[in-house]
Each structure stands twice: as structure tokens, then as C-alpha cells.
Amino acid sequence: MSVYLLQTVNGIGIGMLYFLLAVGLSIVFGLLRFVNFAHGVFYLLGAYFCFEAVRQGMSFWAALLIVPLFVAAVGWVAEKTLLRHVYAKPHEFHILITVGVALIIQELVIVQWGPLGDSVAVPSGLEGVVMWGDFIYPKYRLFVIAVTGGLAVLLWWVLEGTRLGSAVRAGSESPEMVSLLGINVFRLFSLVFALGAATAAIAGVLAAPIRGVEPFMGIEALAVAFVVVVVGGLGSFTGALVGGILIGVVQSVMSTLWPEGARLMIYVAMAAVLLLRPNGLLGKRG
Amino acid sequence: MNRRDLLALAAAGIAPMSLSRLASAQAAEGIEFGAPFPMSGPFAVNGKYGELGVRMAIQRYGTVIGRRLAYSVFDTEAKPATAVRKVQEAAQQKNTKFFVGGILSPEALAMGKEVHRLGGVFFCYSGADEITGKECNAATFRWPVPAYGAVAQTLRPLIEAQPKAKRWYTITAQYVFGEGMLAATKDVLKEKGVELVGNSYHSLAEKEFSGYLTNAIAAKPDVLVLLNFGTQSTDALRQAISFGLHKKMTILVPWTSGLEQFQSLGADITEDIYFGAQYWHKVDSPTNRELIAQVNKELKIMPNYTLAAAFICTKCVIDAIAKAGSTEPKAVISALEGMKFEGLTGQEQIRKEDHQVIKDYYLLRGKAKKQMKDADDYVDVVSSGQSFLTVEQAGCKLS
Numbered sequence: 001m002s003v004y005l006l007q008t009v010n011g012i013g014i015g016m017l018y019f020l021l022a023v024g025l026s027i028v029f030g031l032l033r034f035v036n037f038a039h040g041v042f043y044l045l046g047a048y049f050c051f052e053a054v055r056q057g058m059s060f061w062a063a064l065l066i067v068p069l070f071v072a073a074v075g076w077v078a079e080k081t082l083l084r085h086v087y088a089k090p091h092e093f094h095i096l097i098t099v100g101v102a103l104i105i106q107e108l109v110i111v112q113w114g115p116l117g118d119s120v121a122v123p124s125g126l127e128g129v130v131m132w133g134d135f136i137y138p139k140y141r142l143f144v145i146a147v148t149g150g151l152a153v154l155l156w157w158v159l160e161g162t163r164l165g166s167a168v169r170a171g172s173e174s175p176e177m178v179s180l181l182g183i184n185v186f187r188l189f190s191l192v193f194a195l196g197a198a199t200a201a202i203a204g205v206l207a208a209p210i211r212g213v214e215p216f217m218g219i220e221a222l223a224v225a226f227v228v229v230v231v232g233g234l235g236s237f238t239g240a241l242v243g244g245i246l247i248g249v250v251q252s253v254m255s256t257l258w259p260e261g262a263r264l265m266i267y268v269a270m271a272a273v274l275l276l277r278p279n280g281l282l283g284k285r286g
Numbered sequence: 287m288n289r290r291d292l293l294a295l296a297a298a299g300i301a302p303m304s305l306s307r308l309a310s311a312q313a314a315e316g317i318e319f320g321a322p323f324p325m326s327g328p329f330a331v332n333g334k335y336g337e338l339g340v341r342m343a344i345q346r347y348g349t350v351i352g353r354r355l356a357y358s359v360f361d362t363e364a365k366p367a368t369a370v371r372k373v374q375e376a377a378q379q380k381n382t383k384f385f386v387g388g389i390l391s392p393e394a395l396a397m398g399k400e401v402h403r404l405g406g407v408f409f410c411y412s413g414a415d416e417i418t419g420k421e422c423n424a425a426t427f428r429w430p431v432p433a434y435g436a437v438a439q440t441l442r443p444l445i446e447a448q449p450k451a452k453r454w455y456t457i458t459a460q461y462v463f464g465e466g467m468l469a470a471t472k473d474v475l476k477e478k479g480v481e482l483v484g485n486s487y488h489s490l491a492e493k494e495f496s497g498y499l500t501n502a503i504a505a506k507p508d509v510l511v512l513l514n515f516g517t518q519s520t521d522a523l524r525q526a527i528s529f530g531l532h533k534k535m536t537i538l539v540p541w542t543s544g545l546e547q548f549q550s551l552g553a554d555i556t557e558d559i560y561f562g563a564q565y566w567h568k569v570d571s572p573t574n575r576e577l578i579a580q581v582n583k584e585l586k587i588m589p590n591y592t593l594a595a596a597f598i599c600t601k602c603v604i605d606a607i608a609k610a611g612s613t614e615p616k617a618v619i620s621a622l623e624g625m626k627f628e629g630l631t632g633q634e635q636i637r638k639e640d641h642q643v644i645k646d647y648y649l650l651r652g653k654a655k656k657q658m659k660d661a662d663d664y665v666d667v668v669s670s671g672q673s674f675l676t677v678e679q680a681g682c683k684l685s
Contacts, residue, residue, distance in 0.1 A: 003504040010496050115331040117517060119524060119552045129530040136503055138528045141496075211493065212524055212550070214517060216328050220493055255497025260460045260487035262497060 006135060007252045013141045015248020016148035020203040021221055022228035023155065023240040024196025030172040030235025031192050034083070035091050037098035040222030041105040042197040045071050046204025047213045048109055051120050060123035060209075068201040075197025079190050087189075102218065110215045117214030144206050151202065152241055159237055168192055172235055200225075227266055231273045233283020242281055317350065317613055319357035319600065320376040322387040322397060324364035328517050331546060332389045332592045333361070339589075339596025340386055342580055343604060350607050357600075358382070364389075366396035373397050377404045383615050384607075386599045388412050389592065391463040398426035407615050407622070409599040411564075413515070413541060415466045415680060418642040422682035425615070427622060427641040429599050430564045431674070433466035433541070438673035439647040440540040440562035441474045444509070447668075451536060453483045455507035457498045457522060459514035460487040467513040467540065483507050488514070495522040499529050509536045516543065520550055527555050536560065544591035548652075548664040556652035556664055563648045565591045565630055566667060573598070574630045588662045598630050602643075631670075640682035646670045 025039045046067055053063040078101065086093045126140040159165035167188055171178045179185045203221070211217065224247070232243025250269045254262040273281060321340045323333035337359045344355045360376060362369035369388075376382040385401055388394030388410030394417055401408035402425035409427045410417065413436065418428045431439070445451070454475055458464045468485065475482050484505040486498040499522075502510050510531060512522050519539050526537060540562040542548075548556050567578060567588050577597055581589045589597070606621035607613055623638040631646040650665035658664065674680075 003500065006500050006504065007497055010500055014494060014496065110330075115334055116546055117331075117520065117550045119550065119555060121552075121554065122528065134504070136529060138530070140528065210525065210528065211521060214328075215330075217493075220491075251494065252497040252500070255486065255488075256501055259498060259501070260489060263489045263492050 003256055004253060007256050008249055009135075009137065010141075011249030011252030012245055013137075013145050013248070014252055015245035016145050016152075017203055017207060017244075018224055018228050018248050019241050019244030020148050020151060020199055020206070022225040022232070022244055023152075023237060024199040025225050026229045026232065026235055026240045027159075027168065027237065028193055028196040029229070031168055031175075032087060032189055034087060035094045035098070036083075036196070037095055037222065038078070038102040038105070039098075039196065039200055039225055040218035040220075041102045042071050042075060042200035043204040043207070043221040044106065044109060044215070044218035045074065046201030047120075047208040047211075047217060048113060048204075049201075050205040050208045051118060051213045052113075054120055060120075064202070064205050067205050068198040071201035071204075072194040072198035076190050076194040078197075079193035083193070084186065084189060102222075106215055106218060113213075113215070115215060117212050119212045120208040122209040140209055144210070147206065151199070155199070156237060164188075164191070224266070227270045229280075231270050231280055233280025236280065236282045239280055239282035246281075316354045316356045317384070317607065318376075318380050318382045319344065319355065319603070320360060320373065320380075320382040320385040320387075321357050321596075322360045322362045322369050322372055322376075322385060322393075324389060324393075325359065325361035327364050329364045329389060332516065332543065333359075335546065335590055335592035336387060336389060336596040338581075338585060339593040339598075340600050342577070342584070342593070343597045343600035345584070346580060346601075347604050350604050351611060351613070353613070355604065362387070362393050362397075364393060366393045369393040369397050370400045373400050373404070377406065383407060383613065384603050384618075385409070386596060386603065391417065392461065394426075395421055395462070398423055401425045405615055407603060407618050409603055411595040411599060412463070413466070414462045415470075415675070416462065418637075418640040419675070419680035419682050422640050422680075422684055424619060424641075424684050427599075427602070427636060427643070429595055429602070429643045429645070431645060431647040431672075432642070433463060434470045434675050435647055435673040436540050436562050436564075437467055437470035437474055439669070439671050440538060440560065440649045441471060441511075442478070442673075443649050443669040444536070444538060444560060445474075445478045445480060448509070448536060451480070451508035453481055453505070453507045454509045454511060455483055455502045455505050456485045456511045456513050457495070457502065458485055458487050459490055459492075459518055461490050463515065464513050471511060471513065471540075488518075490518075492518065493521050495525045496529070498522075499526055499531065502526075502531070503529070503534075507535055509538060512537070512539045513541075515541055516547075520547055523559065524551060524555055532558060538562075542591075545588060545662060545664070546590040546592065549662075553653070553655040553658060553664060557654050559652045560668070561650045561652070561665060563591060563650055564645075565594045566648055566650065566665070567594075567662065568667070569631055569646075569648075571628065571630060571632045573601075573628050577630065594630050602627065602636070637674075637677070639677040639684065640680055641684070642674065642680075644672060644674060646672055 049067040050063045122140045129136050228243040232239025254265040323336040325333040360372035383406040385408045391412040391414035394410040394412040398408050402423040411430045413433050415432045458468045486501045512519050538560040542561045544563045606618045610617040610621040626635045634645040648670045649668040651668050
């Protein structure tokens with residue numbers, strides 16, 4: 001099998017994880033017009049809570065269900081007690097507050113678990129690789145593709161097929177009108193923020209057996225999430241999916257074409273999209 | 287003005303002068319070491335253990351030539367520009383002349399030049415050949431075996447142990463250290479008649495290695511060599527294991543930070559992997575036994591490479607101050623040059639012509655979990671030895 005085909009499949013796998021990481025950030029910005037530089041710490045907390053849970057004897061599957069709910073609760077509390085008070089402020093305040101929160105949480109992670117990274121074992125049943133001719137791919141990464149694909153469908157259904165999703169989409173157009181229709185906009189904001197935190201936490205849990213855990217993984221994740229959101233279009237669910245897969249495939253294919261530039265090409269791709277479509281591939285004008 | 291006011295004014299005038307004199311006296315008595323380490327960012331773990339190593343040495347000696355030893359840690363953030371600025375601040379504000387640190391090659395190169403310009407002494411432990419090679423200077427000393435020796439002492443024994451392994455593939459971090467490792471790898475493979483079937487460079491910020499591993503799989507090598515360092519070699523190895531590459535080929539990581547890296551990976555990942563290391567706590571030398579006893583007692587851990595390297599670098603400078611009977615940097619440098627000492631790997635010597643410490647480098651092999659005798663018994667020592675470029679080959683011309 002051609003190495004480029006292998007790289008494309010690998011890129012889709014990487015891209016699905018990037019999508020999960022970025023979709024929460026995109027939805028939060030779409031509804032709240034809030035630039036959340038603390039988004040990466042939800043990914044970090046998801047990974048570390050998973051690590052700790054597994055170390056304490058919980059199964060990975062239980063951690064995959066419980067940890068995102070716990071991190072969503074953290075996101076809910078952070079939004080209600082702190083972040084909602086700066087929504088009306090200029091974006092610089094958003095950046096200041098959320099970077100501060102991110103640094104505090106990162107340092108707390110170091111205090112609790114130390115600066116040394118650690119590993120999370122691949123859950124039993126998913127160890128090993130799938131082999132098909134020259135194609136070798138870890139079973140766990142195929143599982144991640146399947147799970148993130150399922151979550152993408154679930155999120156799409158929530159956003160397109162439920163009353164909550166209608167409120168979120170309407171709120172991204174006009175929060176005032178949504179409020180006038182009797183919907184508690186503040187509760188909606190909290191819910192969406194918690195949802196964003198949960199999706200990032202799921203990405204962290206899924207990534208932990210692949211990447212391990214280390215205290216600075218949140219920063220790296222945030223950089224990629226912003227690239228995906230900018231490429232796909234701020235506030236666009238489908239944009240986050242397309243952007244994630246595109247970035248993952250670019251990174252993977254470039255590992256063969258120009259290995260030393262593979263990481264750089266993520267940002268070159270972002271720049272190219274911005275030049276051609278300033279609002280992102282599927283972003284809305286205005 | 288009454289007597290009470292006069293006494294109050296006099297006290298107010300004398301007190302700062304006394305404090306100033308006390309501070310001056312303390313400054314004159316103490317010998318300040320600078321410890322520039324990356325205390326934040328992806329290499330913070332190395333910085334943490336580096337600081338502990340300096341602390342162990344300072345605490346062990348306490349004083350030298352009748353003067354109290356002290357140290358200050360600076361966060362270089364793993365950035366050369368920040369590291370240079372911190373060195374300048376230490377030299378200007380605290381009159382610091384002795385520096386131990388420089389875990390990463392770019393920052394070590396930059397700091398070495400600055401310390402040389404400031405007239406100090408810098409004992410570092412990064413790996414780029416240039417540090418005691420083409421970019422050597424009179425102020426800089428280096429403890430670890432550089433890239434050339436690390437590659438020679440890992441690849442050669444492995445080639446001899448696996449004569450049928452004729453196809454090798456490398457994944458290389460594209461910066462000065464990685465380039466040095468790759469150049470040395472190519473030389474050894476060529477000398478031994480083994481083919482380098484491919485190389486994938488990656489950036490210093492890379493964390494996703496699946497693309498490069500896919501390249502390696504396509505090349506069908508017998509041996510995969512990871513020419514990177516720190517969290518990158520940890521990430522690359524973890525992902526290589528997840529791809530099942532350890533079952534299809536031998537994997538060698540010529541440059542590791544030893545125990546802390548094995549702890550981060552876990553025995554399930556390190557089993558049957560070959561590692562190169564500057565230091566292993568099971569090496570039987572008097573200095574190593576003393577260090578282990580001190581670290582066990584005070585820190586309740588086993589010393590790892592980063593801690594051990596910082597300790598021995600600091601110890602060397604302290605010993606040189608004692609030998610010179612002076613803190614004058616030129617006298618300390620003269621005392622260091624050619625100095626033989628009982629080091630962590632046995633008998634070690636500082637080569638006068640390029641300030642490189644001549645010491646052993648180790649090839650290790652990961653044990654199965656059930657074979658580990660204790661929690662830190664991750665590897666067996668397969669071989670050890672010394673390989674260094676000659677001063678002429680290294681290209682060092684000390685001025």
C-alpha cells in the first residue's frame with residue numbers, strides 16, 4: 001500500500017482527535033463570542049484525571065465516561081463564578097483571564113503530579129496492531145477514530161435536532177432575541193461552556209494512552225485547537241470537523257514529503273486558508 | 287532636639303550602614319554559584335533535578351577555602367536569549383562567576399560564550415559536539431560524553447551483537463544536537479558496512495510521531511534509531527511501541543536521561559529497548575555510592591542522570607577552587623584543566639585541550655517487569671566504554 005495512502009489514513013486519525021479538541025472551542029466562541037485560552041487545560045485535566053483514575057484502579061472505560069462529566073462540572077463552575085463576568089469586556093480581558101486560569105491550573109497539576117510525565121496503558125483488548133498487507137495501524141487509534149466519529153454524529157444531532165441545539169444556534173446569531181423568547185441565556189451559556197470542556201476532556205482521555213500525560217500538553221493542544229478553529233471557521237461545527245481532518249492529513253502527509261516541515265505546514269495551511277477565505281472554510285461572514 | 291531624638295537619629299543612620307557592612311561581609315565570605323536551568327516549559331523536569339544536584343553538592347561541602355557556598359537558580363525557559371540575560375543579571379547583581387547548568391545545547395552554547403565574555407567558569411552538561419568542539423572556549427567545561435561518543439558506544443556494540451541487522455532507519459530532531467547525532471550515526475554505519483535506509487527529521491516542537499513512524503515502517507528497517515532527547519524521545523518511543531514496531535525491529539534510543547525517563551515510560555514500554563545513558567545508579571564507584579547515600583537520605587529518591595550530572599559538575603568546580611586555593615576564575619580554570627578525579631562512572635579526567643571530561647558511556651537494555659529486582663531496576667548494562675573525537679577532529683582551539 002502506498003505510503004501516502006497510509007499517511008492519509010493516519011492523518012484522518014490524528015485529525016479526528018484534533019476535531020474533538022477544537023469543536024468545544026468553536027461552539028463556545030460561536031455562542032459566547034468568548035476567546036477561551038483556558039480550553040487546553042480541560043484537555044489537560046481530562047488526561048490527568050484519567051491517569052489518576054486508572055492508577056487508583058478504575059477501568060479506562062469508566063474513566064472515559066466519568067472524567068468528562070467531572071471536567072464539564074469544572075467548566076460549569078468556572079463559567080458561572082468567573083468567566084461570565086468578563087463576557088461584555090473587550091477580548092483582551094478574555095485572554096488575560098483565561099491565560100491566568102490556564103497557568104494556575106497547569107501549576108496545580110505540577111504540584112499534584114509533579115513535572116515528570118507519565119504513561120497511561122492502552123485498555124486491554126485494544127493493544128496491538130491491525131495488519132493488512134503493508135498497512136500497520138494500532139487498534140487503539142482505530143478505536144479513537146470510531147469513537148470520535150460517533151461523537152461527531154452525536155454532537156451534530158444535538159446541535160441540529162434538539163431544542164437545545166436550536167437555542168445554541170439561535171444564540172450564536174442573537175443572544176438577545178433568544179433571551180426575549182424566554183430561554184435562560186445564562187444557563188445556556190454555562191451548559192455550552194461545560195459541553196466545550198467535556199469534549200476537550202474526552203479528547204484528553206482518548207489521547208492519554210497515545211501521548212501519555214505531561215503538564216504542558218494543554219498548551220500544545222490549545223495551539224492546535226486554534227489552528228483547527230481558524231481553518232474551519234469560528235463557530236462552525238462542520239468547520240471544526242473539516243478543519244481537524246484537513247490539518248491532521250496535512251501534518252501526516254508532510255511527514256513523508258517534508259518531514260522537518262510537517263509541523264510548520266499546519267500553520268502554512270492555516271495562513272493559506274485565511275488568505276483565500278478569511279472567515280475559514282465554513283465560517284460565516286460578520 | 288532632645289537626647290532621645292538624637293539617639294534615634296543616630297540609630298537610624300548607623301543601622302543601614304551596619305546592615306550594608308554585614309551584607310558586604312557576607313558577600314565577601316560567600317561563593318555564589320549560578321544554576322541556570324529550564325524551570326518552566328517542556329524541560330522543567332530536567333531543571334528540577336538539575337537544581338537538586340547542585341543543592342546536593344553545595345550541601346555536601348558547605349564551605350571551600352573557608353568561604354560559605356551558596357547558589358541561585360535561574361529559569362532559562364530553555365531559550366538561549368533568556369539564558370544569556372539571566373547569566374548577565376547574575377554576574378552584574380550578585381557577582382556570580384561560577385555557573386553549572388545548560389541542559390539543552392542551544393542554551394549551553396549561548397551561555398558558554400557569555401560566561402567566557404564575562405570572565406567566569408561554566409560547567410555544562412549538554413550533548414552537542416560543538417560545545418567542546420568548534421565552539422569551545424576557555425570558560426566552558428562539559429561533563430557528559432558528546433553526541434559522537436554516545437552514538438559510537440551504542441551503535442557499535444549493537445551492530446556487533448546483531449550482525450544480521452543491515453538496514454537502519456533514523457528519526458532525528460532537526461537542531462544542532464540531532465544533526466550531530468545523525469552525522470555520527472552515518473559515520474559509524476558507513477564504517478561498519480551497514481545501510482542507513484532512511485531518515486525523518488522532525489521539529490523541536492513535535493509531539494505527534496505517527497507520520498515519521500509510518501515512514502519507518504515503509505522502509506522496512508532491522509533497527510530503528512531515535513535521535514532526539516527528553517520528552518520527544520519519550521513520545522516517539524511510546525508511539526513506536528503502540529505501532530508494534532518493537533516486535534518487528536530492534537529499537538535504539540542512543541541518548542536518554544536515564545532513570546527519570548524510564549519512570550515516565552514504565553517497564554511495559556522499556557522492555558527489550560536499547561538505551562544509551564551517561565549515568566546509571568548501579569555503577570559501582572565510590573563517588574556514586576556516596577551520592578546515592580546522600581540523595582536517598584535527603585530526598586528519599588534514587589539519583590537520576592540530571593541530578594547526578596549537576597552534582598558532579600558542581601563538585602568539579604568546588605574541588606578546583608580548593609585546589610587553586612582561590613576563586614579567581616583563571617586559577618580555577620587552570621586547576622580544572624587536566625584534573626583527574628573519582629567520578630560517578632569511575633576514574634574521570636578533564637581533557638586540558640578542550641575541557642571535555644573523559645568518562646564512560648553505557649549501552650543499556652530494558653528488562654521485563656517481572657525481572658526487576660526493585661522499582662528502579664529498569665535496565666541491564668550491556669556494555670560501557672569511552673569514545674571521543676580527538677581534539678583535532680573535534681576542532682577545538684582554546685584561546
